[in-house]
Amino acid sequence: xxxxxxxxxxxxxxxxxxxxxxxxxxxxxxxxxxxxxxxxxxxxxxxxxxxxxxxxxxxxxxxxxxxxxxxxxxxxxxxxxxxxxxxxxxxxxxxxxxxxxxxxxxxxxxxxxxxxxxxxxxxxxxxxxxxxxxxxxxxxxxxxxxxxxxxxxxxxxxxxxxxxxxxxxxxxxxxxxxxxxxxxxxxxxxxxxxxxxxxxxxxxxxxxxxxxxxxxxxxxxxxxxxxxxxxxxxxxxx
Numbered sequence: 506x507x508x509x510x511x512x513x514x515x516x517x518x519x520x521x522x523x524x525x526x527x528x529x530x531x532x533x534x535x536x537x538x539x540x541x542x543x544x545x546x547x548x549x550x551x552x553x554x555x556x557x558x559x560x561x562x563x564x565x566x567x568x569x570x571x572x573x574x575x576x577x578x579x580x581x582x583x584x585x586x587x588x589x590x591x592x593x594x595x596x597x598x599x600x601x602x603x604x605x606x607x608x609x610x611x612x613x614x615x616x617x618x619x620x621x622x623x624x625x626x627x628x629x630x631x632x633x634x635x636x637x638x639x640x641x642x643x644x645x646x647x648x649x650x651x652x653x654x655x656x657x658x659x660x661x662x663x664x665x666x667x668x669x670x671x672x673x674x675x676x677x678x679x680x681x682x683x684x685x686x687x688x689x690x691x692x693x694x695x696x697x698x699x700x701x702x703x704x705x706x707x708x709x710x711x712x713x714x715x716x717x718x719x720x721x722x723x724x725x726x727x728x729x730x731x732x733x734x735x736x737x738x739x740x741x742x743x
Contacts, residue, residue, distance in 0.1 A: 530683030556732030583665035
């Protein structure tokens with residue numbers, strides 16, 4: 506039996522796009538839930554059942570360093586001295602520091618002084634916030650990653666009246682989700698072939714929406730679900 510499996514997408518659209526600092530698909534991105542809330546009545550509006558489930562690259566927690574020394578220059582220098590100490594400790598601890606709410610960028614000794622200072626809720630206070638990242642591998646327990654990050658936070662040496670705080674829940678990140686596009690397409694193709702076979706030789710399956718970028722959602726405490734918001738149409742041949 507010849508299977509008529511159609512993919513409604515030009516070949517050029519399947520080629521990887523050039524890497525860009527502004528391209529989320531080729532950057533490290535934070536996974537907090539579904540990437541986009543779509544209209545379920547639009548093609549691909551609902552998250553499809555077929556996609557790639559894998560371990561995230563990093564477990565991430567936001568931390569802050571705040572200070573309340575009265576003199577502004579001294580207060581901010583105490584905070585930045587603690588940030589520098591955190592960077593150096595992370596390098597020795599096998600952790601990484603970063604900044605960003607959606608696209609994650611490294612926090613290093615070359616750029617840490619660029620962290621924005623914001624008021625910590627009282628007069629004569631400042632605070633900076635950044636991310637602590639623990640690399641995940643298949644089978645890594647979320648509790649173990651959390652413990653590594655919390656032990657790191659406790660180990661950062663205080664400076665003056667500055668103090669470090671952990672906050673928020675453990676979240677995840679994935680590096681360059683578009684690199685998994687081929688694997689996602691393979692899964693879609695396999696499922697489409699199997700769907701066509703179930704309906705018999707007189708039917709074909711057309712997959713639509715494959716020109717959309719890879720999207721993502723959190724699947725478990727340490728896993729993410731990478732997918733293309735496609736849909737399929739089963740119809741008679743001819």
